[in-house]
Amino acid sequence: MALTGIQIYKLLPQTNCKDCGFPTCLAFAMKLAAKQVELAACPHVSESARAQLTEAAVPPVRLVTVRSDGTELKVGNEVVLFRHEKTFYHRPGLFVRVGDDLAPSALEARVAAADAYRVGYVGLELGIDGFAVEAVTGGPGSFAAAVQTVRRYTRRPLALLARSAAVLGAGLEMIAAHETPLLGVAAADNWQDMADLARKAKAPLVVRGHTLGELADLTEKIKAAGVEDMVLDPAARDLAGHLLLSTLIRRLALKKNFRPLGYPLIAFASADGDAAVETLLAAQAILKYAGFVVIDHFAPETVYPLLVLRQNIYTDPQKPIQVQPGLYEINNPKPDDPVLVTTNFSITYFSVANEVEGSGLPAWLVVADAEGMSVLTAWAAGKFDAERIAKDVKRFDVAAKVSRRRLVIPGHVAVLSGELEAELPDWEIRVGPREAVDLPRYMKEALAN
Amino acid sequence: MPVEILKETWTGAVQTVTLGATPAEGGTRGRTVTVGGERSLPFLHFEAPMPHRPVIAVEIKDRRPEDWSPVLLRAWGDAVNDPGTWAQAAAAAGADLILLALSLTDAEGRPTTPAAAVAAVRKVLDACPLPLAVFGPGQAEADNELLVAVAEATKGERLLLGICEDKNYRTIVATALANGHLVNARTPMDVNLAKQLNILITDMGMPLDRIIMDPTTGAVGYGFEYGYSVMERLRLAALQGDRMTQLPMLVTPGFEAWKTKEAKVGNGVPAAWGDWEARGIAWETLTALGLLEAGADILVLRHPESVRRLQRAIADLMTPPSGPLV
Ligand code: B12
Numbered sequence A: 001m002a003l004t005g006i007q008i009y010k011l012l013p014q015t016n017c018k019d020c021g022f023p024t025c026l027a028f029a030m031k032l033a034a035k036q037v038e039l040a041a042c043p044h045v046s047e048s049a050r051a052q053l054t055e056a057a058v059p060p061v062r063l064v065t066v067r068s069d070g071t072e073l074k075v076g077n078e079v080v081l082f083r084h085e086k087t088f089y090h091r092p093g094l095f096v097r098v099g100d101d102l103a104p105s106a107l108e109a110r111v112a113a114a115d116a117y118r119v120g121y122v123g124l125e126l127g128i129d130g131f132a133v134e135a136v137t138g139g140p141g142s143f144a145a146a147v148q149t150v151r152r153y154t155r156r157p158l159a160l161l162a163r164s165a166a167v168l169g170a171g172l173e174m175i176a177a178h179e180t181p182l183l184g185v186a187a188a189d190n191w192q193d194m195a196d197l198a199r200k201a202k203a204p205l206v207v208r209g210h211t212l213g214e215l216a217d218l219t220e221k222i223k224a225a226g227v228e229d230m231v232l233d234p235a236a237r238d239l240a241g242h243l244l245l246s247t248l249i250r251r252l253a254l255k256k257n258f259r260p261l262g263y264p265l266i267a268f269a270s271a272d273g274d275a276a277v278e279t280l281l282a283a284q285a286i287l288k289y290a291g292f293v294v295i296d297h298f299a300p301e302t303v304y305p306l307l308v309l310r311q312n313i314y315t316d317p318q319k320p321i322q323v324q325p326g327l328y329e330i331n332n333p334k335p336d337d338p339v340l341v342t343t344n345f346s347i348t349y350f351s352v353a354n355e356v357e358g359s360g361l362p363a364w365l366v367v368a369d370a371e372g373m374s375v376l377t378a379w380a381a382g383k384f385d386a387e388r389i390a391k392d393v394k395r396f397d398v399a400a401k402v403s404r405r406r407l408v409i410p411g412h413v414a415v416l417s418g419e420l421e422a423e424l425p426d427w428e429i430r431v432g433p434r435e436a437v438d439l440p441r442y443m444k445e446a447l448a449n
Numbered sequence B: 001m002p003v004e005i006l007k008e009t010w011t012g013a014v015q016t017v018t019l020g021a022t023p024a025e026g027g028t029r030g031r032t033v034t035v036g037g038e039r040s041l042p043f044l045h046f047e048a049p050m051p052h053r054p055v056i057a058v059e060i061k062d063r064r065p066e067d068w069s070p071v072l073l074r075a076w077g078d079a080v081n082d083p084g085t086w087a088q089a090a091a092a093a094g095a096d097l098i099l100l101a102l103s104l105t106d107a108e109g110r111p112t113t114p115a116a117a118v119a120a121v122r123k124v125l126d127a128c129p130l131p132l133a134v135f136g137p138g139q140a141e142a143d144n145e146l147l148v149a150v151a152e153a154t155k156g157e158r159l160l161l162g163i164c165e166d167k168n169y170r171t172i173v174a175t176a177l178a179n180g181h182l183v184n185a186r187t188p189m190d191v192n193l194a195k196q197l198n199i200l201i202t203d204m205g206m207p208l209d210r211i212i213m214d215p216t217t218g219a220v221g222y223g224f225e226y227g228y229s230v231m232e233r234l235r236l237a238a239l240q241g242d243r244m245t246q247l248p249m250l251v252t253p254g255f256e257a258w259k260t261k262e263a264k265v266g267n268g269v270p271a272a273w274g275d276w277e278a279r280g281i282a283w284e285t286l287t288a289l290g291l292l293e294a295g296a297d298i299l300v301l302r303h304p305e306s307v308r309r310l311q312r313a314i315a316d317l318m319t320p321p322s323g324p325l326v
């Protein structure tokens, strides 16, 4: 928990000697609270104050990293309970779980399909982050073989999960030493051996406890055994339990600076084979504080919305995702091709651009500066009116690129057509459909001549 | 190790609102539905038990909606041709209440008349004993014309009337007041606008136990996060004691999700989008679950499978864990 300026001030010498470059200790404390200066700038701070201030500067939710060849995933280090209070920073890793009881061919097929998966959303390419290999059979040999097979079909980070350290160790041997997998699962009955393995491998360790007290006990013991990076599994397997425990853990970490639970969470969204329930558990885990979300069923139609949901929840609430205003060329337009106009809110721009691109029809797309707002939001806020559109059409010198001055506006702002005709007298203003999905047909039919 | 169960101390509570009226209460409904009353953030039972579970309204139309996703039309089959049959199918699918959304025009493109709107509402009331919400086509003038006629013809039913927004709240609130109905106060995703509209509505004499607020929402991928955060902020304000935010919330994830391309379109989309129907249902249920966790009291859904999944999710969330937490 970050200290306030006043709390820091109380720990400083309060002599106002100015050696730090600030007129008073209080002024320095305020800057320190705002993280604009380093504590080292004050040469007079006492040892005990230094210790307290350093301790307070440790993030309340530890940052944990897993990595493999070329990819790295960081989770944790979150500072709020609600995204509107600031933002959620580190998107949780979405991992697909496979068991070592699968036949090698089945394992290969599952991993290869999930690994190859990519889906586009507002110009980003989204996909899953890694795989969790679980020792189901209990044999070290079959676990090692499964890890080896998985590693052959993906380069993404792995989580290796077993109940015995011997089995886990056998799997760990199969991956390169410079990788940092997530290891697990440490519980009351095996934590010493697990901690040993994690310490030697310098890898974060999943710790499972059936109550918060048990979890806190375990993390303290494991920390004392030399493992700093841990990931908590509160072992709830239903929506209500997940929600309660993850909320309590995040609250304790942020509001009480309660170190024993100041780690990221892992959510096993497993629902006895029910893929529908699993998807909702995963969705809740994304909303409510998970650092890793593990799913058993990989299906494009559910992974796609989960990835988009994760993207949405982890955007900065202060700034809408936007694209650069300008004149965009889609499918190599020629001078007599139509000009469409839209706003620079990413979701809006990509809805339109993807439709037109997918149709194969050429068009010029004027992306007006609507301060990153959707068509109707911008219109209601006065950021997408006739004057602004006309200004951008002129600013981007659209007339110079086209021989036929035809401007298509979104159907939702049909009311603008009159004013636009006045603003752009030598242009023909056409009202397009309301939804971008209907643009290709509109372009083929209504704009055919 | 002793671990503290960290409870927030809230001073406020969400208003309780009952929809529908039985014959004893001056209506004709077989049962009523009560929402609200929360004294904690959603489903945090250790803080305060939730007195009423969130409920699901199924959206139906007065005539076959040609612009709906074919997936939805297939799921409901012939029921979509008659609002009474559709309401029964919705009840069978697990609806707690019905939301009848009136169309702007009839099948021939002529404006829906007040008489036709009343007839459709009657059909639903006669066919199905659940409480009913009636929404106009969403254009202030048409809404006024149709909803006033509906309100007068169904006096005493405690219908939920919408959409009641800044442009038309006077008319809708007046008729709801005169005829014993409730209003659904919609504002565009803004805490202050929501408060302001609630103030205007209560200033007209509408008691708080007859107002539901609708903060507007967007589907996953299409503005979801804005609606989600506005709802979290509204609910926090309510629990902190801000009277004009203490109303139960209704949201329309079904409407929003099924207008996205992902749910509406099956052909010519990327292979990475997967199976069409499963994707549409996932889009609707993920949006709905998110809003539920942000404080929704009434979820308006469209697909029967989404209704089934969300009813299960609500039942799960309403059941506090059996073991000890600490
Ligand atoms: C998310 C949202 C917000 C977010 C902003 C998000 C953003 N960056 O724009 C926030 C919460 C900030 C917001 C604020 C406001 N909002 Co707002 N908001 C919405 C919401 C829920 C979704 C908008 C959205 O993202 N849609 C998705 C995008 C992709 O849609 P789109 O841009 O329209 O694009 C589609 C089509 O237009 C078409 N299209 C786009 N370009 C083109 C081009 C051509 C040529 C063609 C043919 C088609 C086409 O294709 C796209 C896909 O089909 C809508 C309601 C809703 N559920 O739709 C209200 C809505 C747009 N908001 C509204 C209002 C009034 C406001 C505010 C003025 C309220 C206020 N005073 O606070 C403010 C204004 C902003 C400000 N002053 O700061 C109203 C507008 C009402 C109206 N008709 O005038 C709406 C409709 C809500 C309502 N029912 O009242 N809003």
Ligand code: SF4
Binding pocket: A012, A013, A014, A015, A016, A017, A018, A019, A020, A021, A022, A023, A024, A025, A026, A028, A029, A041, A042, A043, A044, A045
């Ligand atoms: S150097 Fe240290 S003691 Fe001197 S004014 Fe700055 S903060 Fe205070």
